[in-house]
Amino acid sequence: MRNTIFICFMLQFLYSQSKPLPADFWNNYSLEEKIAFINGAYGAIAKLKSHHKSEVKKQFMHDDNWVEPYYIERYYSISDEYIAQEVGYNIKIIALHIDAFYTNSDNLSIPIMQALRIVSLMQDGESEAANLRLLRAQQKFKN
Helix, strand or coil, X not given: XXXXXXXXXXXXXHHHCCCCCHHHHHHCCCHHXXXXXXXXXXXXXXXXXXXXXXXXXXXXXXXXXXXXXHHHHHHHHHHHHCCCCXXXXXXXXXXXXXXXXXXXXXXXXXXXXXXXXXHHHHHCCCHHHHHHHHHHHHHHCCC
16 A cells, blocks of 8 residues: 555656756757757758758759749748848857847747747847747747
């Protein structure tokens, strides 16, 4: 009987622990690691976009009547939202702004890539789009 109660207590304790927040993951990194993370994300997004463009070009190169559909254009514009153009190669600015982003308790559960997108939009002067994305993310990822 005692063992059963102890086992139930331990199982409840193990399963009641909350899952780690994206903000905790982010804040455990040093500034250099954060910059490397952002640099890797930028590189991956740029490579995906470049690879997609080349595949589309190969597929429709011989069709003179082909016009790029809207969804491909939209895919490229969404991928551009993740990369801040205005800061250039000074990725430290983005890392520091994501640090500031996660100081707000409403943002603690927002995934890092969403935070990167919101911060990049804000850095590029697209505050209306950034605020809309922020509100949607806060609502979607409430604690």
